[in-house]
Amino acid sequence: MVRKDPDVPTCFARGAQAAATLALMMACGPLQAATDPTDDIHTLQRERVSASALPITAAAASQHVTVLERAELDALQGLSVADILARQAGVVVDRGAGSGGYGALYLRGADPSHVAVLIDHVRQNDPLSSRGSAVDLNTLSSDDIERIEIVRGNVSAVHAEAIAGLIHIFTRRATPGASVGFGAGGDGLRSARASWSGAALRASATQREEEGEGGARNRVRAANLGWDRVLGDRVLLHAAARYSDSANLGFPDDSGGDAYAAIRSLESRHSRSRQLSLRGEYRPHAGGTVDAQLLALAREGEDDTPGVAPGLRDPFGLPPMRSVGDYRRDEAQLNWLLPASERLMLTVGAQYRRERGDLDSRIDFGGFVLPAGFALRRATASAYAEARWQTGAWTAQGGLRYEHPDRGDAATHPMVSLQRALGGDRGEWGLSLARSSKLPSFYALAHPLVGNPALKPERALHRELYYATVADAPWRLRLTLFDARYRDLIDFDAGPPPQLVNRASIRTQGVEWRAGRRFDNDWRLDFEGSWMRVTTPGDDDTRLRFRPRAQWSAQLGLPAGERRELSLALRHLGRRYDSSIPTGERALDAVTTLDLSLRQQWGAAQLLLAIDNLGDARGEETIGTDMPGRRLRVTLHWTLQ
Template structure:
């Protein structure tokens, strides 16, 4: 396997997604690729100060039938602790931070739920890949418009197919079944999907989703767009820290059910002085969770009690943004945000000899103003942004936060290569769960804060090997942590320091073969207590190779995940072994039909996702898509 490391450590650089798409490409409409979520100003991924990966339709096609969690876990620098097959909570770790510090967007609407006991982290296994056409991954602090993304941001864009109808099905081992159907006309689209994964004995995940959207140009300078999304998910798996199928004493599974809805109305007006965009969005989520608890063991002789909880969360958001070009020397953008959140938690904890009711309700109002300016002078480009924010929690005082972003880039010669440096500070409020829980909550919690410094070098997008390498340092402080007391309580205590290097590179050869390389090396530590943090591998690396073979196209993916630390109640802490997986997929198109035959984890690499929970292993997957224009 020495050649794996050699491939992974090649010169680093620009997103492999920037290479031209393969010969077999699903019919899609342009998704405004010059506007990535890392800035409120029009920006190409390769020109942004942040390290961005864009996975377009051509990259996602080989993943059809698999889960959002699996797609993200295959990207260097991203770690997901549970796959959909395991039925557990799929939490995303990025740049050393906790999953609650990563914002997940679907069509611009934030999916994070502050009522979660995991600190507003998103369960990626509840999101359907069948409905997704493009994924943007922003590492580090994102735009001033998304200040809560103190570790990074993932933006999922739903499909916007060309006029016509489409349908797809996929089947595979371990109970994999997925179906998707879409219909679109002049300015409108409808889509529905259904996916199941897992054997039901050790884990199961089911996701059903429906999306509808309509767009119309009312005047030559004014367009309106309305969108609706609904998803219903069900998950069953062994509880966190239980030791999984191998070590769990209690064999009953966690049972989680969630229903999420989002509605958005957007208007774009293009007067002579730039562009004005206004959007109202509502996101709501109802959740039910029933856990059998975890028996005592080596790490904790008492274990975790059984619990049941119902949650109801709603967020309304109104945002307006104005963008204006400044001749040929730059761009300026400014905006305002008003947001109202309501959440209710109703549960009970079963200690065996009595049941303790746990109920609370929270409300929060957030007002913010933000601006970004990009200025060019010769070979230099400077960009700065500032967000001023005021939050008010019902029954408590107001929090004020000032969050700056600054980057500087310089083009090297006439080749288009450039280097850049950036600095940012960001913060996020404690979750409703951390503030309001009657047993461990603490209404006096402060904002969690982060500071990122980055230095990067990128070649031109049309270079022989378009590449980008990023050096970063991230400092997280005042993080919410559990203090055993007495009394037990959540406090602002934890700190995390992360330093590392990320690289990406790609090459299209003369025979149309396309090679992509990516990787990340990171050192993460707790500077206060010396605690070894879970799910923070030091090394991740991957290689993609796409081979057009006549009427067929073969996609190969190699991914290495370094060893990482984990802990469970029955076993205590230990290191999970490193593993390397190899996936392959063969596609062929017959008229309007595209057939995909894939073998996931072809070498059947054996390892553990978490202590006692084995990786899924080899699986054959067959997918068929039919497009009618």
């Protein structure tokens, strides 16, 4: 059966030296005023990644990290967040925005709920979801993104719930002035965005729409407001607010999509999200950095599904249901980066998180309507520490997070890594080991029909080994071997009574690679890919959904004249399994697509012409829902100083 799943700047050196340089720049000395007094701080923030509580670059992290900067994202203008992430090796998204469905992300074969998704440091995971606190990518805006970090592997020593990886999305940090942009394309694609930035204040707004088969559609709007201020020479304040609104129409999960769904009415999903953040950085005269932040997230959602007719996999089908959810989360965090020496860096921190979730559902069984609502509160106090020690060619790092929820057992998340520079031009190698756990979602604990208040946290153990060349090697290469084991996973037991239980286990083993070269004529060639094997110990008949063995991409960037660039991207997504009620289990064929884009800059204007899936390759996102065919995208962007 198929289980249903509820380029670093040249001023920095490679490896541990890069991390030490970055930490010393952050920990020592006052803030330096410039034309924009926050320029140097923003530069540091761009270089450090979210793989550690300590300042670290993507090149120096023990995890396999992909960073999509503004230049790369400019070539993807008009695509949804789901489309952008699905183009990265090792990342699978089951449903794109055009399907109007729930876009769940699978990273390294883990469940979607095991990946933490952040926007400007605010975690988006929703424990009211029946998918176990997973994030619906099709509710996120894409045209206001400055940078995306993809951290593969365990990050839970610093980020709660990131037991399989982390996606961190940063919204645009506009240069002083204003800009506007518009986009259009096939499949009803329409987008618009506008932004303005002054010396300290910035604002932006975006809207994107896309259509799919059978009347499916997706619409996402977002507005951002930010403020930065330097007080004296040692204090920097950041404040940000964001509002987003999404509306989706699509065939329900497991319905068989446009091809097989017997009930032709579409599921409607509407969500509204508001987030606020206030962050402060203080540099004492004694050295180091004290970083404090207050975060708040509020999300309301309304789902109305027509149900799924009985079929091959389920003789009863799924009844119509309407749900209204309200989720709130407040967080306070304090982090102290202690004065750094040439060999040792240390940070300690504490976090307090308070959550509240209310879900009101009505299930229509034809003759009667059954209420199935719940309300739950949870508060979690955490403390963590990380240290990095360097001597000669060796670098050792360790971290520990302790979590104590008021509902459930306390847990510790230890992590240790060891790296060694081989000297000369031979590169470096490293290995890491991390253990973590994730609290059950509110839905799993409290749903009156299938919830189980006795559920234990899900557990994970990650082991990794990597080799990387030096940054200035003719061919840059990073090769990672990984082994991850997940235990006590929450799965559905048909009963009687039907209930969610801790019983599933998953083991994923594989290899990830990234290689690239910039030629003397400024041509750029990059390869990225993954191969993995996912097994379920003790249950050889279980095949998990959306876990392809092979996935890879190749991209070629060609300067084609003055301020003009041509890009070609070849992507392969391997064979994977899915299941639906009308069809039962079925394999989805592998698909290989070629994308073409041309960017031209004229003064303050930039034009992008792109053809997605140039060869019009055919494949399915899920059973009965086709992947988009050949599509033209056009975007035009003006910068107004």
